[in-house]
Amino acid sequence: MNAKEQEAWRLYMDGNNRLMNVLNRSLNDRHGLSLAEYRILVMLTEAPDGALRMSDLADGVLSSRSRLTHQIRRMEQEGMVVRSSCPEDGRGVLATITDEGRRRLGEAAPTHVDDVRAHLIDLLSADELDILARIFTRVEEALDR
Numbered sequence: 001m002n003a004k005e006q007e008a009w010r011l012y013m014d015g016n017n018r019l020m021n022v023l024n025r026s027l028n029d030r031h032g033l034s035l036a037e038y039r040i041l042v043m044l045t046e047a048p049d050g051a052l053r054m055s056d057l058a059d060g061v062l063s064s065r066s067r068l069t070h071q072i073r074r075m076e077q078e079g080m081v082v083r084s085s086c087p088e089d090g091r092g093v094l095a096t097i098t099d100e101g102r103r104r105l106g107e108a109a110p111t112h113v114d115d116v117r118a119h120l121i122d123l124l125s126a127d128e129l130d131i132l133a134r135i136f137t138r139v140e141e142a143l144d145r
Contacts, residue, residue: 019119026115031108036061037075038112040068041105044081044097051096080104119141 001009024035025083033041043060044050052060071094075081080101086092097105124132 009116017048022119023112023115026111027108030111031104033104033108036063036071036078038069038105039093040075041080041097044095045102045105049096050102051094054083054093054095067136075101 027033027035027038030095039061058065074079079098081095081097084094085096
């Protein structure tokens with residue numbers, strides 16, 4: 001890597017880590033949710049019937065299945081999700097959002113949106129947002145290959 005590439009990479013890594021830490025801390029402090037839990041609740045609310053197979057959920061939140069299982073177990077203890085066998089094959093496990101999970105997400109969403117705006121969206125012009133979207137679309141496509 002040349003100096004310019006190295007600078008860009010380090011700024012991205014440091015900025016991304018700091019941003020994720022700020023977003024996580026805010027959700028934890030104000031709503032008792034981690035950023036990972038928030039993401040899981042969002043994915044479940046967007047799924048048909050509020051349910052996803054654990055394997056699909058792990059892929060969606062970019063987590064190992066083992067880590068996700070522990071996360072879902074904690075969320076289940078707090079009443080935010082329930083687990084059940086998949087009706088199609090009986091082998092898979094479904095995670096389903098509960099009314100409590102929807103309530104917690106509903107309370108946390110405005111905080112998260114405000115934080116994302118304050119720490120990223122409102123700092124960028126419309127053109128910069130378009131560029132950012134194009135960059136990460138390209139990264140995602142390359143990683144999917």
